[in-house]
Amino acid sequence: ATFGTLSDRLTETFRNLRTKGKLTPADVDGTVREIRRALLDADVALLVVKDFTAKVRERALGDEVNKALNPAQQVVQIVNEELVAILGGQQRRLQFAKNPPTVIMLAGLQGSGKTTFAGKLAKQLEKDGHTPLLVACDLQRPNAVNQLQVVAQQAGAAIYAPEPGNGVGDPVQVARDGVEAARRQQHDIVIIDTAGRLGVDAELMTQAADIRRAVDPDEVLFVIDAMIGQDAVNTAKAFQDGVDFTGVVLSKLDGDARGGAALSVASVTGRPIIFASTGEGLDDLEAFHPDRMASRILDLGDILTLIEQAQQAFDEDEARKVAEKLANEAFTLEDFLDQLQQMKKMGSMKKMLGMLPGMGQMKQQLENFDDKEIDRTEAIIRSMTPVERRNPKILNGSRRLRIARGSGMTVTDVNQLVQRFDQAAKMMKTVARGGVPSIPGMGSL
Numbered sequence: 001a002t003f004g005t006l007s008d009r010l011t012e013t014f015r016n017l018r019t020k021g022k023l024t025p026a027d028v029d030g031t032v033r034e035i036r037r038a039l040l041d042a043d044v045a046l047l048v049v050k051d052f053t054a055k056v057r058e059r060a061l062g063d064e065v066n067k068a069l070n071p072a073q074q075v076v077q078i079v080n081e082e083l084v085a086i087l088g089g090q091q092r093r094l095q096f097a098k099n100p101p102t103v104i105m106l107a108g109l110q111g112s113g114k115t116t117f118a119g120k121l122a123k124q125l126e127k128d129g130h131t132p133l134l135v136a137c138d139l140q141r142p143n144a145v146n147q148l149q150v151v152a153q154q155a156g157a158a159i160y161a162p163e164p165g166n167g168v169g170d171p172v173q174v175a176r177d178g179v180e181a182a183r184r185q186q187h188d189i190v191i192i193d194t195a196g197r198l199g200v201d202a203e204l205m206t207q208a209a210d211i212r213r214a215v216d217p218d219e220v221l222f223v224i225d226a227m228i229g230q231d232a233v234n235t236a237k238a239f240q241d242g243v244d245f246t247g248v249v250l251s252k253l254d255g256d257a258r259g260g261a262a263l264s265v266a267s268v269t270g271r272p273i274i275f276a277s278t279g280e281g282l283d284d285l286e287a288f289h290p291d292r293m294a295s296r297i298l299d300l301g302d303i304l305t306l307i308e309q310a311q312q313a314f315d316e317d318e319a320r321k322v323a324e325k326l327a328n329e330a331f332t333l334e335d336f337l338d339q340l341q342q343m344k345k346m347g348s349m350k351k352m353l354g355m356l357p358g359m360g361q362m363k364q365q366l367e368n369f370d371d372k373e374i375d376r377t378e379a380i381i382r383s384m385t386p387v388e389r390r391n392p393k394i395l396n397g398s399r400r401l402r403i404a405r406g407s408g409m410t411v412t413d414v415n416q417l418v419q420r421f422d423q424a425a426k427m428m429k430t431v432a433r434g435g436v437p438s439i440p441g442m443g444s445l
């Protein structure tokens with residue numbers, strides 16, 4: 001697991017705390033020391049660790065008291081909140097231009113995973129109904145243009161590349177021409193892949209900054225390899241000073257990276273992490289959720305806490321949020337998709353729960369629960385455009401046919417999903433009126 005080491009250390013620290021009745025200043029200091037050591041071991045930058053532990057210490061010693069929690073849980077809560085805050089707080093989505101095409105520029109060191117990410121992003125955007133154009137501006141590495149061509153083909157996306165054999169070429173001009181071509185050919189998104197070096201160098205930065213100036217992108221995404229450890233801070237700062245970026249893509253989170261890079265980069269640059277890249281395949285791309293990442297750091301190896309938190313978060317906050325949305329008639333298929341994903345997480349707990357005593361009732365509920373069904377539903381929703389997800393009423397016959405084709409399902413499947421969404425929305429209304437099931441949403445499938 002990505003955060004294995006850090007998570008284990010923190011879990012151990014909290015286990016020691018749990019046996020005590022009340023937090024003394026000595027307890028807090030001891031805990032903070034452990035947290036500091038765990039973070040440093042996870043390759044979080046020293047600067048960031050100091051800042052983080054100071055905040056946790058101050059809050060743990062302060063008179064912020066929550067009577068509902070025991071001392072260990074209080075520290076967990078504080079650490080969790082501070083982790084979420086550093087990781088950006090809210091999930092940040094890609095920002096699209098009011099007047100297409102939206103221009104997205106990628107920057108990062110060679111080997112960071114830029115080209116692979118370009119393909120992943122193109123594929124995901126296509127699924128969402130966009131028509132991205134990939135632009136090959138890495139004219140430095142001999143094979144780079146070709147590599148992007150391969151990735152574009154796999155993603156089924158269009159590509160703009162300079163003619164081969166024209167000498168070195170001017171990447172700034174290629175970027176400009178690429179955006180122009182997108183405008184002419186009605187692509188609504190342009191993804192510009194730029195050159196990287198093995199290390200940070202001045203020429204690389206100047207080139208990237210020149211491209212940025214030439215095409216005025218809506219997003220500049222800095223791609224960084226989660227495995228680079230302590231170097232993350234210097235690399236991120238160099239790119240922030242040299243080109244500046246609007247968001248971060250954390251790549252190779254599937255490896256045994258200890259995850260310190262996520263904390264360091266987010267904290268030092270103040271820029272949100274938007275995507276997590278989790279494998280070499282084009283589908284291995286996830287939206288980055290600060291809260292999920294934080295609970296992953298904290299909760300591995302502590303299943304019961306996970307369940308408690310999941311239930312509480314769901315029962316109270318989620319139900320309230322959903323209720324508000326329903327009141328405003330703003331519950332959409334996007335929200336439905338979010339809920340399904342939450343449920344999928346629950347589904348993977350099925351096995352673990354089986355090993356625990358006293359979980360009979362919950363086990364029963366989980367028995368009726370089919371991961372594949374959720375995958376199919378997800379595929380259908382992902383084949384809808386953002387507008388369709390927000391307003392399923394516009395789903396006429398031809399739209400349903402297109403969605404069925406895009407997701408590899410039948411029109412009947414699409415019809416059933418829309419019907420089920422209506423039912424779920426109705427059930428949510430019951431929840432909103434006070435009838436909160438122990439795992440809400442479970443009854444809708």
Ligand code: GDP
Nearest residue numbers: 110111112113114115116251252277278279280
């Ligand atoms: P670029 O030089 O920045 O364009 O980097 P590439 O996209 O060529 O990626 C460098 C290497 O990392 C390639 O072998 C990719 O297959 C691999 N790679 C990229 N992203 C990921 C990821 O999320 N996980 C893993 N395991 N490998 C990745």
